[in-house]
Amino acid sequence: MIEFQAVTKRYDDGTVAVDSLDLAIDDGQITVFVGPSGCGKTTSLRMINRMIDATSGSILLDGMDVRAQHPALLRRGIGYVIQHAGLFPHRTVLDNVATVPVLTGASRRAARRRAAELLETVGLPAELGRRYPAQLSGGQQQRVGVARALAADPPVLLMDEPFSAVDPVVRDDLQDELLRLQSELDKTIVFVTHDIDEAIKLGDKVAVLRVGGRLAQYDTPAALLAKPIDDFVSSFVGRDRGYRALGFLSAHGIPVGPVASVPVGSPVEQARGLLDNGWAVVVDAENRPLGWVSDRALSTVDEVRAEDLISGGSLYQVDAESAGTAGSLRNALDSALSSPAALGIAVDANGAVVGGVTADTVLRALADARRSGEVPT
Ligand code: ADP
Ligand code: MG
Numbered sequence: 001m002i003e004f005q006a007v008t009k010r011y012d013d014g015t016v017a018v019d020s021l022d023l024a025i026d027d028g029q030i031t032v033f034v035g036p037s038g039c040g041k042t043t044s045l046r047m048i049n050r051m052i053d054a055t056s057g058s059i060l061l062d063g064m065d066v067r068a069q070h071p072a073l074l075r076r077g078i079g080y081v082i083q084h085a086g087l088f089p090h091r092t093v094l095d096n097v098a099t100v101p102v103l104t105g106a107s108r109r110a111a112r113r114r115a116a117e118l119l120e121t122v123g124l125p126a127e128l129g130r131r132y133p134a135q136l137s138g139g140q141q142q143r144v145g146v147a148r149a150l151a152a153d154p155p156v157l158l159m160d161e162p163f164s165a166v167d168p169v170v171r172d173d174l175q176d177e178l179l180r181l182q183s184e185l186d187k188t189i190v191f192v193t194h195d196i197d198e199a200i201k202l203g204d205k206v207a208v209l210r211v212g213g214r215l216a217q218y219d220t221p222a223a224l225l226a227k228p229i230d231d232f233v234s235s236f237v238g239r240d241r242g243y244r245a246l247g248f249l250s251a252h253g254i255p256v257g258p259v260a261s262v263p264v265g266s267p268v269e270q271a272r273g274l275l276d277n278g279w280a281v282v283v284d285a286e287n288r289p290l291g292w293v294s295d296r297a298l299s300t301v302d303e304v305r306a307e308d309l310i311s312g313g314s315l316y317q318v319d320a321e322s323a324g325t326a327g328s329l330r331n332a333l334d335s336a337l338s339s340p341a342a343l344g345i346a347v348d349a350n351g352a353v354v355g356g357v358t359a360d361t362v363l364r365a366l367a368d369a370r371r372s373g374e375v376p377t
Contacts, residue, residue, distance in 0.1 A: 007057035009043050017043040018213035028186040032203035040213030041192040045158050049078045079149030079157040085141040087133040094129035100152045118147040139170035159191045222248035252326035254365040256346045259356035266304045279341035287352040313338030318346045333362045
């Protein structure tokens, strides 16, 4: 565990970057520091590996004050990833990743072998190892930065806006990749960002800082969205927070009703008899949804053909046995709202239709959960 105890950093010019920060960071989890520019995120992060020393207070790593440890030894157990990856431009990608193991006494050969494995771990093809950093895209460079930080297999990883300089689509991939990696590695990750959406996506816990280096709120993403502590946090967490909070509630247990369905290729007469309220979902031989037909659309054709369908809305997954695989209330509501028939389609793990929900059903389930105290109101 990493523990900040009344940590303050006052720079020589008098700027108080971090003001009496108290925070306990859990092992094996992603803790995100988020806040506007200049609120002390980088300073807080760098005090953990002693690139910056605190003015007062202490930071304990597994119960030991970091200031009692030799910086070089301390940093051996702490990987560090920064915005522009910080790679050595005149070393190959493979040698960039192998740097730390070589420094700590591994043979060049063993270090390169390990580096090649790490490239694969972060989703890069082995051939890229022979290139120089400038010959990679921004997203690829960031992956190399992560691989390099993992090379000494440190239990702790500090990441300072590592994905801020890449475009949104690549950023999304890198975030997914980090979550996948973390599910295998269980590192203690402290991740800094100014992007609240990134914080909510990645964080097991999120610390919201305000300018002046003061902690505003430290909570799970769900709690931050549901119960921001004050106006600053509420405005920082932003628009649509009520809707986004539904993303943390499981759709497991929402009553799924019947939905009229028609096998693709059915003759029109048969299909007409199957409509419910003028609509039916069209399914393939495995009962997977292909789209919708309506009363009106059927009046111009002889049979229900795949190319004539009205495209469906989003789907959401349910599994009668396991809550773990169910989509969220947000998925279920979106499914209902985006459906041309106003009926969201629930599918099982194989993508087969299980039934349908209306937006009313989803909102009623939410109201019930609130009444029974399962959800903060
Ligand atoms: P963030 O990472 O949240 O943008 P920083 O930790 O970099 O914030 O900076 C926090 C505050 O400390 C800012 O006001 C910044 O200008 C100031 N600061 C950062 N580094 C120094 C320094 N070396 N000397 C003086 N002030 C600094
Ligand atoms: Mg910063």
